[in-house]
Amino acid sequence: MTLRKSILLLVSLSMIAALVACSSSSTHVTPVTPISVTLSTTPTALFVGDTTPITATVANDSANAGVTWSCAPAGTCGSFSSATSASGTAVTYTAPSSVPTSTVVITATSVTDTTKSASTPAITINAASGITVTVSTAPPSTLVPGATATITATVSGDPNSAGVNWSCAPASTCGSFSASTGTYPTFSTTYTAPGTPGVVTITATSVTDNAASASVTVTITSAAAGTLTPSSNYVFSLSGFDTNDNPYFVAGVFTLSSDGATISGGEQDFTDYEDEALSDAITGGTISAPDAAGNVTITLNTGDGNIGPGGDGTETLVATLVSSSKAVIAEYDTWATSSGTLDLQDPTAAAATPSAGYAFFVAGVDWNGYPLAIGGVINVDGGTTNPVGISGTGSIFDANDQGDLFPGEGFVANENSVSSPDALGRVEFALTPDDSTETFLPIDLVGYIVDATHIRLVETADDNASITGGTALGQGANTGKFSSIAGNSYVAGLAGYNPNGAFQGAGLLTAGSSSFTGTVNYNDLSGTAPQAPDSVTEGTTYTVDPTGRVSIPGMTDGNNDGVDFNLQLYLDGNGKALTITMDNNDVLAGLAYQQTVPSGGFTVASFNGTYAMGATGANQPMGNEYELDAVGPVTSAGMGDFTGFVDLNWIFNSGPTADLVMPGAFNTTATNGVFAGYITGLDVTTSTNQDVFSYYLIDSTKGVAIETDTNQLTLGYFLLQK
Numbered sequence: 001m002t003l004r005k006s007i008l009l010l011v012s013l014s015m016i017a018a019l020v021a022c023s024s025s026s027t028h029v030t031p032v033t034p035i036s037v038t039l040s041t042t043p044t045a046l047f048v049g050d051t052t053p054i055t056a057t058v059a060n061d062s063a064n065a066g067v068t069w070s071c072a073p074a075g076t077c078g079s080f081s082s083a084t085s086a087s088g089t090a091v092t093y094t095a096p097s098s099v100p101t102s103t104v105v106i107t108a109t110s111v112t113d114t115t116k117s118a119s120t121p122a123i124t125i126n127a128a129s130g131i132t133v134t135v136s137t138a139p140p141s142t143l144v145p146g147a148t149a150t151i152t153a154t155v156s157g158d159p160n161s162a163g164v165n166w167s168c169a170p171a172s173t174c175g176s177f178s179a180s181t182g183t184y185p186t187f188s189t190t191y192t193a194p195g196t197p198g199v200v201t202i203t204a205t206s207v208t209d210n211a212a213s214a215s216v217t218v219t220i221t222s223a224a225a226g227t228l229t230p231s232s233n234y235v236f237s238l239s240g241f242d243t244n245d246n247p248y249f250v251a252g253v254f255t256l257s258s259d260g261a262t263i264s265g266g267e268q269d270f271t272d273y274e275d276e277a278l279s280d281a282i283t284g285g286t287i288s289a290p291d292a293a294g295n296v297t298i299t300l301n302t303g304d305g306n307i308g309p310g311g312d313g314t315e316t317l318v319a320t321l322v323s324s325s326k327a328v329i330a331e332y333d334t335w336a337t338s339s340g341t342l343d344l345q346d347p348t349a350a351a352a353t354p355s356a357g358y359a360f361f362v363a364g365v366d367w368n369g370y371p372l373a374i375g376g377v378i379n380v381d382g383g384t385t386n387p388v389g390i391s392g393t394g395s396i397f398d399a400n401d402q403g404d405l406f407p408g409e410g411f412v413a414n415e416n417s418v419s420s421p422d423a424l425g426r427v428e429f430a431l432t433p434d435d436s437t438e439t440f441l442p443i444d445l446v447g448y449i450v451d452a453t454h455i456r457l458v459e460t461a462d463d464n465a466s467i468t469g470g471t472a473l474g475q476g477a478n479t480g481k482f483s484s485i486a487g488n489s490y491v492a493g494l495a496g497y498n499p500n501g502a503f504q505g506a507g508l509l510t511a512g513s514s515s516f517t518g519t520v521n522y523n524d525l526s527g528t529a530p531q532a533p534d535s536v537t538e539g540t541t542y543t544v545d546p547t548g549r550v551s552i553p554g555m556t557d558g559n560n561d562g563v564d565f566n567l568q569l570y571l572d573g574n575g576k577a578l579t580i581t582m583d584n585n586d587v588l589a590g591l592a593y594q595q596t597v598p599s600g601g602f603t604v605a606s607f608n609g610t611y612a613m614g615a616t617g618a619n620q621p622m623g624n625e626y627e628l629d630a631v632g633p634v635t636s637a638g639m640g641d642f643t644g645f646v647d648l649n650w651i652f653n654s655g656p657t658a659d660l661v662m663p664g665a666f667n668t669t670a671t672n673g674v675f676a677g678y679i680t681g682l683d684v685t686t687s688t689n690q691d692v693f694s695y696y697l698i699d700s701t702k703g704v705a706i707e708t709d710t711n712q713l714t715l716g717y718f719l720l721q722k
């Protein structure tokens with residue numbers, strides 16, 4: 001081999017060696033970083049039953065599979081809210097309910113690589129601390145969206161004298177709290193309700209021992225945020241007693257401005273046993289924001305020196321909303337106490353002259369101050385020259401004047417007996433009874449139109465000189481077409497007088513083919529014990545006139561006390577009836593609803609939700625000079641009980657009193673909707689009396705309750721908030 005060839009061979013070998021070296025370096029594999037698990041800090045000691053959040057973070061897990069949780073000693077070390085969790089997601093550890101034999105260690109193990117885990121330092125589980133927490137000042141059972149309430153918790157047995165943490169559920173939609181204030185043992189916060197309806201659980205938890213806590217439930221009502229519809233007219237109607245012990249009635253309408261808080265005007269008609277009938281302009285007023293319970297205060301300015309505390313011309317009302325268009329109301333000042341209704345006015349109906357049939361009743365006292373009830377049907381059927389009036393055909397009324405009975409009376413034809421409505425829906429009915437005894441002189445009623453089927457009535461100055469108020473229900477296309485009501489059941493609530501004084505009744509009456517049966521309760525405080533619902537039977541065939549007038553004679557209750565009672569119903573054809581009694585034993589009047597029974601019958605779960613309650617009564621047997629009136633929301637979870645707060649007026653003693661706690665319950669029930677139970681908190685003599693009540697459900701949205709013991713008289717209505 002020549003020298004040249006040797007040199008070339010060496011160069012070639014060197015290049016091959018270099019290429020091999022380059023090839024070897026390009027196939028090098030980078031080592032994989034192993035999975036690791038780390039834990040958040042945990043307490044070194046807990047009490048039995050305590051909870052604490054704990055988070056595991058997993059690094060270098062391409063599968064992102066998270067961890068599984070375990071603890072030791074197995075079986076006695078506690079539990080986790082979830083057996084697994086994603087990296088960075090907290091779980092809740094709950095300490096065991098008894099002290100284990102050793103300290104506890106919590107371990108999080110990688111799902112992807114079970115050889116990788118992390119454990120906490122040893123945690124000592126101590127015996128129960130003995131700390132207790134109570135909610136000493138609870139919020140109202142119902143709040144409107146956005147409302148605030150002060151809540152107070154009391155802690156005892158805490159060696160650290162620490163406070164409480166406030167929380168609520170469901171998280172993120174349950175509201176908010178101000179910073180907790182106070183010193184041991186009492187701590188308070190201001191709770192702000194969320195903006196949407198629902199049921200919220202509020203909890204106060206000991207800072208020292210989170211196993212020690214107390215909770216309350218609040219319903220955020222759907223009664224809109226406790227507001228009425230602005231830029232609208234509202235019709236109101238009230239009956240009660242003034243501070244001079246005179247019965248009075250008032251009906252009217254006011255205009256709510258666009259700001260929803262200012263009343264820009266209106267008008268009302270007022271009648272009082274001592275004063276002449278008054279027609280007044282409402283010159284202004286206000287509506288407050290809802291309070292913590294959701295009630296609003298309405299102030300009406302009339303400028304009439306015969307009305308209001310000190311003759312200042314004002315009327316103050318408290319209202320519990322059923323919806324943004326309806327409320328139950330009570331007068332809530334020191335001049336008078338009364339109860340009634342508030343309704344959004346339909347402007348189209350308010351501009352139309354009434355026509356066709358109207359079932360009606362008015363009740364109060366005659367010119368001597370004796371109890372009086374009048375009920376019937378007014379048929380606005382026009383005349384030959386003027387279509388606005390009554391011909392007398394299809395019109396009929398009954399009257400009970402302290403047991404003097406006037407059944408089946410008619411009205412004299414009068415083509416001008418019904419006025420056209422004014423700009424606020426006020427109409428007048430000039431009724432001339434066709435009464436040969438001349439017991440009833442002409443009766444003039446002022447009506448305020450709510451809608452096509454509702455008119456609120458008050459008697460104005462007339463020759464009959466009685467002091468009455470009531471309502472009319474439009475029959476519309478049903479006018480003159482009534483026949484059989486067999487199979488219908490009606491729940492009625494009635495109030496008035498008997499020889500013992502103030503008297504109330506409630507019942508469920510079912511029409512058979514020829515007679516009524518049912519269940520009733522009545523109370524005049526002359527009984528000796530709480531009364532169970534009495535069965536009733538009718539000994540004489542009832543009749544139904546084409547006008548909608550139903551005569552139910554000779555009903556006898558199960559007490560065998562020899563007391564019979566006769567009822568007159570006046571149907572509207574839309575599921576309601578007005579009623580008065582026509583016997584020598586009493587003078588009662590009120591409203592009845594046709595009952596709707598759910599499939600399978602009523603249960604305690606049929607009463608479920610937040611209801612606006614209005615109640616009226618008396619605490620002495622002889623007269624309504626001791627009248628009381630109350631309104632407020634009550635809430636039931638469908639478990640046979642409820643709780644609520646009411647504003648009550650009893651001007652003859654305590655006066656207006658706000659936010660009285662009012663729990664109640666149903667002890668027994670039947671599928672027909674007749675419940676037995678109690679209410680605490682409506683008794684004006686003592687707030688601790690557990691008064692006995694009977695409840696009559698109309699459907700799941702309405703019910704009537706009557707007190708049946710001898711503590712006081714109370715008749716209440718429940719309307720589901722919407």
